[in-house]
Amino acid sequence: MSFLENYTKKIDDGLKEINLPEKPNNLYDPLRYFFTLGGKRIRPILTLLAAEKFTAKDSKIDALDAALAVEIFHNFSLVHDDIMDEAPVRRGKATVHTKWDSNIAILSGDVMLVKAYQYLNSYPSEISKKLIDVFNKTAIEVCEGQQMDMDFEKRLSVEQDEYLKMIRLKTSVLLGCALQLGAIVGGADLKAQNDLYQFGLNMGVAFQIQDDLLDLYGDSALVGKQVGGDIIANKNTLLMIIARQESNEKQLSSLEVLLKKVDNNKKIEGIITLFELLNVKEKCQDLMNNFYKKAEMHLQEIELKNEQSGLWALTSLLKKRSY
Amino acid sequence: MSFLENYTKKIDDGLKEINLPEKPNNLYDPLRYFFTLGGKRIRPILTLLAAEKFTAKDSKIDALDAALAVEIFHNFSLVHDDIMDEAPVRRGKATVHTKWDSNIAILSGDVMLVKAYQYLNSYPSEISKKLIDVFNKTAIEVCEGQQMDMDFEKRLSVEQDEYLKMIRLKTSVLLGCALQLGAIVGGADLKAQNDLYQFGLNMGVAFQIQDDLLDLYGDSALVGKQVGGDIIANKNTLLMIIARQESNEKQLSSLEVLLKKVDNNKKIEGIITLFELLNVKEKCQDLMNNFYKKAEMHLQEIELKNEQSGLWALTSLLKKRSY
Numbered sequence: 001m002s003f004l005e006n007y008t009k010k011i012d013d014g015l016k017e018i019n020l021p022e023k024p025n026n027l028y029d030p031l032r033y034f035f036t037l038g039g040k041r042i043r044p045i046l047t048l049l050a051a052e053k054f055t056a057k058d059s060k061i062d063a064l065d066a067a068l069a070v071e072i073f074h075n076f077s078l079v080h081d082d083i084m085d086e087a088p089v090r091r092g093k094a095t096v097h098t099k100w101d102s103n104i105a106i107l108s109g110d111v112m113l114v115k116a117y118q119y120l121n122s123y124p125s126e127i128s129k130k131l132i133d134v135f136n137k138t139a140i141e142v143c144e145g146q147q148m149d150m151d152f153e154k155r156l157s158v159e160q161d162e163y164l165k166m167i168r169l170k171t172s173v174l175l176g177c178a179l180q181l182g183a184i185v186g187g188a189d190l191k192a193q194n195d196l197y198q199f200g201l202n203m204g205v206a207f208q209i210q211d212d213l214l215d216l217y218g219d220s221a222l223v224g225k226q227v228g229g230d231i232i233a234n235k236n237t238l239l240m241i242i243a244r245q246e247s248n249e250k251q252l253s254s255l256e257v258l259l260k261k262v263d264n265n266k267k268i269e270g271i272i273t274l275f276e277l278l279n280v281k282e283k284c285q286d287l288m289n290n291f292y293k294k295a296e297m298h299l300q301e302i303e304l305k306n307e308q309s310g311l312w313a314l315t316s317l318l319k320k321r322s323y
Numbered sequence: 324m325s326f327l328e329n330y331t332k333k334i335d336d337g338l339k340e341i342n343l344p345e346k347p348n349n350l351y352d353p354l355r356y357f358f359t360l361g362g363k364r365i366r367p368i369l370t371l372l373a374a375e376k377f378t379a380k381d382s383k384i385d386a387l388d389a390a391l392a393v394e395i396f397h398n399f400s401l402v403h404d405d406i407m408d409e410a411p412v413r414r415g416k417a418t419v420h421t422k423w424d425s426n427i428a429i430l431s432g433d434v435m436l437v438k439a440y441q442y443l444n445s446y447p448s449e450i451s452k453k454l455i456d457v458f459n460k461t462a463i464e465v466c467e468g469q470q471m472d473m474d475f476e477k478r479l480s481v482e483q484d485e486y487l488k489m490i491r492l493k494t495s496v497l498l499g500c501a502l503q504l505g506a507i508v509g510g511a512d513l514k515a516q517n518d519l520y521q522f523g524l525n526m527g528v529a530f531q532i533q534d535d536l537l538d539l540y541g542d543s544a545l546v547g548k549q550v551g552g553d554i555i556a557n558k559n560t561l562l563m564i565i566a567r568q569e570s571n572e573k574q575l576s577s578l579e580v581l582l583k584k585v586d587n588n589k590k591i592e593g594i595i596t597l598f599e600l601l602n603v604k605e606k607c608q609d610l611m612n613n614f615y616k617k618a619e620m621h622l623q624e625i626e627l628k629n630e631q632s633g634l635w636a637l638t639s640l641l642k643k644r645s646y
Contacts (some may be wrong), residue, residue, distance in 0.1 A: 027467060083429060110433075114436075117455060121452060121456060132444045133444060144344075147349055150349070
């Protein structure tokens with residue numbers, strides 16, 4: 001990802017240079033900790049790439065603050081989600097609520113969210129107003145998506161449409177937002193803003209579907225997770241939703257039996273066999289490819305396919321994750 | 324408080340008219356619930372009163388959105404604080420995390436915070452930018468104050484300066500902010516904005532000190548709480564901080580003995596006797612009166628004392644709580 005290194009460094013440096021007070025330590029140490037945990041910084045890089053496309057050569061406006069707002073918001077949502085999901089590990093390190101406690105994680109997450117608005121409000125007032133409008137809408141959608149995800153965990157089955165709506169809200173709108181913020185800073189018109197937003201939104205949905213596919217069909221060495229983890233955890237992934245949808249009554253009841261199996265290897269094997277019978281993998285791939293296609297269609301509205309272009313290069317990198 | 328009724332109604336109606344989506348219920352029901360729990364609406368009323376003072380007669384700008392932002396932010400901080408403090412009851416009703424659960428309280432609090440920014444961003448861009456700048460600074464300070472408060476609970480003793488800083492950040496800056504936002508919407512100059520901010524800030528500190536006094540010396544029927552509740556809970560109030568400060572070694576150790584007493588009546592009686600010996604009540608009242616005086620000095624910069632003026636009338640109402 002060498003062409004991305006400069007962008008990643010710009011974000012990492014920007015995060016390091018955020019001027020945080022020393023005290024109260026229990027409020028600000030978690031921010032210092034979390035901002036340096038690393039991460040791919042895909043979202044703020046999208047902001048920088050989008051802005052670059054439109055910013056006039058002699059412009060003094062820098063998209064870094066908008067990009068940092070996006071990354072800080074993303075970190076806010078991770079810190080709060082990790083409490084809700086009781087996740088012990090994030091980016092290979094202890095989560096904030098594990099390293100400190102839940103109260104500290106709630107409050108330092110809150111401060112992060114406010115910090116994001118400080119960066120958004122650093123532009124000339126007309127630009128800041130537009131940025132904050134898009135950001136507000138997105139932030140609310142992300143909360144809605146997280147709530148839907150939590151609600152789904154308590155349900156036995158979920159419909160395909162609901163599931164797609166949930167991943168759109170929980171993760172994809174932020175990619176669209178990241179791009180639109182960059183476009184606004186760069187001075188793009190509404191049509192271009194919308195194409196970039198739709199590009200990000202559809203890329204995001206495709207990417208999440210790919211995650212579901214990779215969990216079962218990915219190369220565990222490359223994916224870095226146990227193969228079939230979602231099946232072991234009885235998660236309602238798109239694969240499982242399609243399987244239920246395509247099953248007849250007999251297949252449905254054998255799926256229920258498989259889901260209750262204690263031997264994880266036998267559980268995964270049995271479910272893979274059923275998925276093959278129902279063409280689940282292909283159907284899931286078709287759906288994913290449709291979203292990738294829509295994304296590329298919108299990107300094409302902004303610029304023709306060009307290997308040298310950052311946004312096209314990033315798209316093909318994201319698509320190429322092997323499974 | 325009859326002159327306030329119109330203002331309270333304006334805020335209550337404004338909160339009722341907020342257009343919230345039906346779903347996800349678990350995200351939005353807590354907002355609907357909390358917004359109609361009532362409350363004195365002091366903060367948003369300050370915004371309305373401040374704006375009124377400066378708004379030109381023919382102006383179409385309405386301070387209601389800024390006032391709602393302040394009240395929604397206040398509600399956000401209550402919902403999150405209640406989780407952290409494990410408080411079961413708020414305004415006589417179950418807290419959000421008790422009625423639903425902590426995860427839902429975290430997330431619906433987050434949505435409230437974003438909603439506050441939607442209202443702040445509803446003005447012409449130059450005004451919104453100024454509002455959001457003041458609001459961001461305040462929101463961060465409120466988080467710092469809450470963290471200090473949580474840190475203090477784990478400490479045996481707290482210095483007077485730290486305590487005053489904590490109450491300034493946790494509660495008083497929001498009163499100052501509420502007034503300044505109103506002043507900005509009304510078009511006040513920086514000097515007037517600052518005087519109103521300082522008026523609110525000092526009023527807020529005085530008010531918090533008065534709370535500590537009322538807990539022990541208030542008329543329980545009027546205060547609506549058990550007398551001496553802070554002493555029973557071994558809270559570091561300003562009374563206790565002054566007592567430690569004024570005690571000699573012998574008095575300090577008898578204070579420690581009293582604090583460990585199991586019989587609450589004897590504990591309160593003994594501590595009241597010690598407080599009398601050390602003139603704690605008078606010293607605390609002196610401090611409080613200094614803050615009230617400073618507040619009134621700043622208000623006087625804006626307008627001479629006038630019984631008919633909303634801000635003066637509100638001040639005297641707040642001061643009059645009996646103890």
